[in-house]
Amino acid sequence: MTLRFSESLRQSCEATWTRAVEHRFVQELGEGRIADEVMAAYLIQDHRFLDSFLVLLGAAIASSDRFESRLVLGRFVGMVCGEENTYFLRAFDALGVDTDTRSRTPDTAPTAGFKAIMREAAETRSYAAALAVLNVAEGLYLDWAQRVPRPLPTNFVHAEWVTLHDNPVFVDFVAFLQAELDRVGPGDAALAQDFFQRAVDLELAFFDAAYADGDA
Numbered sequence: 001m002t003l004r005f006s007e008s009l010r011q012s013c014e015a016t017w018t019r020a021v022e023h024r025f026v027q028e029l030g031e032g033r034i035a036d037e038v039m040a041a042y043l044i045q046d047h048r049f050l051d052s053f054l055v056l057l058g059a060a061i062a063s064s065d066r067f068e069s070r071l072v073l074g075r076f077v078g079m080v081c082g083e084e085n086t087y088f089l090r091a092f093d094a095l096g097v098d099t100d101t102r103s104r105t106p107d108t109a110p111t112a113g114f115k116a117i118m119r120e121a122a123e124t125r126s127y128a129a130a131l132a133v134l135n136v137a138e139g140l141y142l143d144w145a146q147r148v149p150r151p152l153p154t155n156f157v158h159a160e161w162v163t164l165h166d167n168p169v170f171v172d173f174v175a176f177l178q179a180e181l182d183r184v185g186p187g188d189a190a191l192a193q194d195f196f197q198r199a200v201d202l203e204l205a206f207f208d209a210a211y212a213d214g215d216a
């Protein structure tokens with residue numbers, strides 16, 4: 001049986017992908033023992049990720065060749081702009097992170113890298129490039145979230161970050177992204193491979209950066 005294109009990209013980055021989904025951040029989050037400072041540092045950066053992520057999703061909508069795909073992507077955009085953004089705001093309140101602190105905190109290198117790669121993929125106007133980055137961002141997050149043991153921690157800041165990335169709608173969305181990449185990726189294989197690999201490297205660096213200010 002031939003390997004799915006999306007799966008062949010993932011396998012080409014297996015070592016880094018596995019280090020990311022088994023990261024200390026994931027372990028500590030899943031056990032509800034992640035330090036508030038680490039969670040806050042991570043969420044401040046990740047809320048910045050969201051803006052360029054929406055640019056990327058918009059580019060995927062614009063560059064897709066199918067109305068049906070645009071509908072799926074558009075529904076997901078609604079979730080990100082609603083439920084997911086609201087989670088960040090509630091989490092910042094719970095962690096005592098005010099807007100001043102958020103705006104004074106500079107981007108880490110992986111955040112800057114992610115913003116740049118998502119805008120770069122958007123600017124290619126290639127659906128395959130957009131799908132490659134989306135497959136990493138969502139597929140890798142589904143993978144780590146599914147590894148978190150149940151029951152989830154009682155703190156909503158921890159538990160909801162897992163359930164936002166492991167719920168039936170998200171599972172279907174990741175399956176859709178994989179099917180789309182299998183369908184259009186082989187036509188733009190080198191481009192897709194390049195974006196996919198760089199995005200996996202950034203995911204690992206993004207988790208590492210949450211611990212960069214100390215050993216919390």
Ligand SMILES: Cc1ncc(CN)c(N)n1
Nearest residue numbers: 046049137138141203206
């Ligand atoms: C860095 C990163 N990568 C992926 C996701 C999941 N959308 C996220 N929130 N942040």
